[in-house]
Structure formats: C-alpha cells, structure tokens
Amino acid sequence: MHIDLGPASAVILGLLILFVGGSIWIGIALFLVGIGGFFIFTDISFGSILANIVWNNTSGSAMMALPFFIWMGEILFRSRISENLFRGLSPWMDSIPGRLVHVNIFACTFFAAVSGSSAATTATVGKITVPELKKRGYDHDLAIGSLAGAGTLGFMIPPSMMMLVYGIIGDVSIGKLFIAGFIPGFMIAFMFSAYILTRCLITPSLAPPGEELHSWKDRVQALPAIAPVVILVLFVLGSIYMGWSTPTEAGAIGVLGAFFFATLTRSLTWSVFKASLLGTVKTSCMIMMIVMGASYLSNVIGYLGITKALTQYVTTLNLSPFLLIIILSFLYLILGCLVDGFSMIVMTTPVVLPLIEAAKFDPVWFGIYLVLMIELAQITPPVGFNLFVISGLNNDDLLRIARAAFPFFFLMLLTTFLITVFPEIVLYLPNKMK
Numbered sequence: 001m002h003i004d005l006g007p008a009s010a011v012i013l014g015l016l017i018l019f020v021g022g023s024i025w026i027g028i029a030l031f032l033v034g035i036g037g038f039f040i041f042t043d044i045s046f047g048s049i050l051a052n053i054v055w056n057n058t059s060g061s062a063m064m065a066l067p068f069f070i071w072m073g074e075i076l077f078r079s080r081i082s083e084n085l086f087r088g089l090s091p092w093m094d095s096i097p098g099r100l101v102h103v104n105i106f107a108c109t110f111f112a113a114v115s116g117s118s119a120a121t122t123a124t125v126g127k128i129t130v131p132e133l134k135k136r137g138y139d140h141d142l143a144i145g146s147l148a149g150a151g152t153l154g155f156m157i158p159p160s161m162m163m164l165v166y167g168i169i170g171d172v173s174i175g176k177l178f179i180a181g182f183i184p185g186f187m188i189a190f191m192f193s194a195y196i197l198t199r200c201l202i203t204p205s206l207a208p209p210g211e212e213l214h215s216w217k218d219r220v221q222a223l224p225a226i227a228p229v230v231i232l233v234l235f236v237l238g239s240i241y242m243g244w245s246t247p248t249e250a251g252a253i254g255v256l257g258a259f260f261f262a263t264l265t266r267s268l269t270w271s272v273f274k275a276s277l278l279g280t281v282k283t284s285c286m287i288m289m290i291v292m293g294a295s296y297l298s299n300v301i302g303y304l305g306i307t308k309a310l311t312q313y314v315t316t317l318n319l320s321p322f323l324l325i326i327i328l329s330f331l332y333l334i335l336g337c338l339v340d341g342f343s344m345i346v347m348t349t350p351v352v353l354p355l356i357e358a359a360k361f362d363p364v365w366f367g368i369y370l371v372l373m374i375e376l377a378q379i380t381p382p383v384g385f386n387l388f389v390i391s392g393l394n395n396d397d398l399l400r401i402a403r404a405a406f407p408f409f410f411l412m413l414l415t416t417f418l419i420t421v422f423p424e425i426v427l428y429l430p431n432k433m434k
Contacts, residue, residue, distance in 0.1 A: 008304050012037050016297075027286070030293030030347070037300035044303075053296050065174075067284040068251025069159050072232075074276035074283075075258035076111070080267035081228050083128055085110055088225030091214035098200035098207050101138060101146055102193055104129050108150035109189045110229045112157040118341075118378055122151030122389045130394055139206040141404040142199065144390055148401055149192055149408025151386045152375035155341065157185035158237060159254075162341055162371050164247070165291060169349045172363045174247050175240050176430040180368050183425055184415060191411045228261040294346030301351065321359040325420050328352065329373065336377025344374055365419070368426045372416050379405040 015036045019029035031050075038044055085107055093102045107125045112118075126147050133143040155162045158178035167174035200207045236254040239245040245253065262268035319327070335344055349370070356366045378386040379402065387401045419425045 008037070008041050009306055011040060012301065012304075012306070025289070027289030027293040030290065030297045030343075034293070034296040034300045037297070037304065041304060049299065050296060053299055054292050056295075065246075065248040065251045066161060066164055066288075067280055068248065068255050069161060069164070070283050071276060071280040072236075072251065072254040072258045074279045075255070075262055075268075075272070076229075077123065077279075078267075078272045078276050079258070079262035080265040081258075081261055084225040084265065085229055088222040091219045091222045094214050096197065097204075098142075098193075098196040100129075100133060100136065101142055101196050101200070101207060104133075104143065104146040105150045105189055105193045105196070108147070108153050109157060109186070110226070110233075112153040112155075112185070118152050118154035118375070118386060121154035122147060122386050123393065125151065126390055126393045130390075137208040141400070142196065142206050144394065144396060144401050145404030145406075145408060146192060146196060148379045148386045148390055148405035149412070150189065151389070152378045152412070153185055153189060155371050155375055155378075156181045156188065156368075158182065159247070159251070160371065162345060162374055163367060165342060166345050166349060166367045166370060168291070169295070169346055170353050170363055170367070172367055173430075176364050176433060177367045178237065178240060178247075179429045179433060180364050180426050181371065182429060184368055184372070184419055187418075187425070188412060188415050191415065192408055195407060195411060228264075232257045232261070290342045291346055294343065297347070298350040306351075319359075321361065322420065324355065324359050325361075325369070329416065332370075332373035333376060333380070336373065336380055341374035341377060344377065345370060362423065362427060364430050365423050365426045369416065369419065372412060372419070376409060376412055376416075379409055 012033060015033040016029075019032050024032070035050075038049070089103050089106050089110075090100060093099050093106075096102055104125060107129065108121050111125055112121045130143055130147060134140060154160070158181045160178070160181060163177040163181065164174060166172065167177050232254060235257055236250050239250045239253055240247060259268065262272070332344065332348075335348070353363065353366065357363065381387060381398055381402050387398050387405075390396060390401050391398055
C-alpha cells in the first residue's frame with residue numbers, strides 16, 4: 001500500500017496541533033492523533049495494535065522503577081527531611097558573597113539527587129527558601145531566578161525520571177545515563193553559584209550583610225541534617241553502579257530509606273503516607289499515559305514511513321554533526337515553549353535518535369543533551385513548569401520569573417555548547433563503567 005508522505009505528515013502534524021493545543025490531556029491527545037493516522041491512511045485495526053503497544057510499554061522492568069523513584073521524592077517532599085536540608089546547609093553559606101541565595105543551588109542539587117523530579121525539587125526547596133530569603137531582605141528576583149534555574153537540576157542529577165523515560169523509549173542503558181548526568185549536573189550547579197557570587201560582588205545590596213557568623217562547630221553540628229540525603233544518594237546510586245541492584249531494586253531501596261529517615265525525624269504520619277502514595281499514583285499514571293500515547297503515535301509515524309523518510313532526507317543534506325545539533329536545539333527550544341518534558345522525549349526520540357546515531361553521536365550523550373533541552377523548557381514561557389510552580393508558591397508574575405531566570409537559562413545554553421564541543425564531559429564516567 002502506497003502512502004503519500006506529504007499529506008500524511010501534514011495531517012499528523014495538524015491533528016497534533018489541534019489536540020495537543022486544545023485543552024485535552026497530553027496522553028489522550030497523542031492516542032487520538034495515532035488513531036486518526038491509522039484510520040485515515042490505513043485499513044489496519046487500530047484497536048489490536050493499541051493493546052500490544054500499551055502492554056509492551058508498561059510491562060518492562062525499567063518502567064517498574066518509575067513509581068519507586070516518584071514515591072521516594074514524594075516522601076521526602078512531605079517529610080521534615082527537606083526542611084532539615086535547608087537548616088543544615090545554611091551555616092556553610094554565611095561567609096560567601098550571596099550567602100543564603102546559594103542555599104537554593106545546593107539544596108536543589110542535593111534534593112535533585114533523591115527526588116528525580118524538577119517540580120518536586122523546585123516546590124520543596126522553594127517552600128523553604130523563598131519565604132526565608134524574602135524575610136531576611138534578599139533580592140527577590142535573584143531568589144526566584146536562582147530557584148527556577150536550580151530546580152531544573154531534578155532532571156539532570158540522577159536518579160532522573162526523564163532519563164528513565166528516555167532509556168525506556170530509546171533502549172539506552174539507564175545505569176550509564178544516570179552516571180553520565182553527574183558531571184554536567186554539578187557543573188551547572190557550580191556555574192549557577194559562580195554567577196550568584198559574581199553578581200553579589202558587583203552589587204552587594206542583592207544580599208544583606210550577615211547578621212550572624214557561624215563557627216566551625218556550628219557547621220559540623222549541622223552535618224547530621226544533611227546526612228539523610230547524602231546516605232540515600234550513596235545507597236540508591238551506589239547499588240546501581242556497583243552492580244548490586246537493578247534500577248527497579250534501587251528505587252525500592254530509596255523508598256525504604258526515605259521511610260526510615262522520615263520515621264527517624266518523626267515526620268511520617270498517616271496523612272503524609274497517604275498523600276505521598278496518592279501523589280505517586282497520580283504522577284505515575286500521568287507519565288505512563290503519555291508514554292503509551294506517544295509510543296502509539298510513534299508506531300503510526302513509523303508504519304506510515306515518515307521516520308524513515310525524514311532520516312533519509314536529513315542524511316542526504318550532508319549536514320555536519322554540529323549543524324544538526326544547532327538545528328535540533330532550535331527545534332527543541334520552540335517545542336519546549338509548547339509541551340512538557342515527557343512529551344518532548346516520547347514524541348521526538350523515535351524520530352530524532354536515528355538521525356543522531358547516523359551522525360555518530362553517542363545515544364547516552366544525546367540523552368544528557370535532551371535532558372538539558374528539557375531543563376531549558378522548564379523555565380521558558382508559556383509552558384515552563386518551574387515558572388508555574390514558583391508562581392503558585394509566591395503569586396509572582398510568570399514573565400517576571402522568566403526574566404529573573406534568564407541568566408540561568410543562558411548558563412544552561414552555555415553548558416549545552418560545552419558538552420557538544422567536549423562530549424567527554426558526559427561520556428567520561430559511563431566509559432569507566434564495567
């Protein structure tokens with residue numbers, strides 16, 4: 001059966017804009033576009049294919065890891081561990097220009113390492129730091145801008161839900177993706193902190209002078225407040241990298257560890273348990289719905305031959321690898337203004353990954369690049385999720401938050417450039433894995 005790819009591509013794109021642009025849930029919209037593609041251009045029963053795709057994309061062991069990591073983040077989000085993290089970091093920041101603004105960066109970095117979620121990281125840290133910084137007279141734009149930027153580290157520093165989804169869709173080693181995110185993630189955190197330090201040296205009024213100086217004794221006494229997060233990171237990620245557990249088993253270890261520390265801090269109540277479980281179910285179902293819908297749509301696009309034709313067309317253009325990345329970056333920045341990160345991964349990976357592999361880029365490297373693009377999308381209006389989270393916390397205008405986050409947006413763009421020119425930044429640690 002011959003299918004004219006021009007009209008087929010136009011109809012698929014039109015349906016995608018219609019349904020995704022309308023007020024329809026992303027997962028349902030993707031299913032509708034896939035059904036429309038099968039119904040209009042083929043005589044295949046879309047129902048029988050639907051059943052196979054739904055089962056194949058939700059029954060794997062990798063997808064089983066997702067609810068565990070989400071649950072771990074939910075427990076930490078609702079327990080006293082997150083508040084203790086802020087108190088533990090504060091004494092270490094008192095003598096640095098910018099002082100407590102750096103807590104946004106370090107707290108997001110630590111919390112990202114156990115939550116795997118940008119929204120959870122931003123909301124947890126923001127609830128604690130923004131009111132404190134405002135009360136103590138810190139510049140509000142610097143506070144919310146640094147929070148918006150650092151909150152995106154929830155996707156980069158492992159374990160990351162975005163890396164899990166990309167690994168499932170692209171059949172890429174999740175363990176290698178996790179360890180590949182370490183150097184870029186901490187590099188971004190360092191660049192953010194260096195920017196805050198520089199800004200506060202130039203304009204000291206952005207951060208008020210310290211009211212109290214902490215001794216080394218105070219700092220040492222604050223370490224137990226940070227310890228639960230550090231121990232969780234070591235146990236969860238160490239068990240994967242040492243080969244002791246799969247990502248699913250490591251996620252279960254993380255949940256048990258989160259329960260243990262929440263009990264230890266006497267913040268594990270019945271309401272906390274129930275809210276964390278309900279939040280996990282809601283988030284997991286939302287992600288799985290999007291993954292199933294996008295996989296179904298990808299199957300339609302593949303069956304119609306659009307993926308193969310696009311790959312062949314781009315190959316005939318003889319684009320240099322760097323020009324391909326520049327074009328993809330523009331496309332992802334535009335896409336990031338319209339849809340969420342999960343949709344970006346599941347909608348584009350089946351189409352773009354063959355192009356990336358044809359250009360001799362490593363799939364693990366591309367996973368980190370893709371996460372960086374999603375991080376940028378988190379702070380770009382109108383669909384920047386971190387902007388909505390911060391706006392919900394403080395009732396700030398979305399455009400004001402976006403303007404405050406722009407320097408951090410630029411620093412992430414710089415990181416994208418650096419990992420493209422020097423891919424070993426990403427690949428050094430994965431290449432050391434057994």
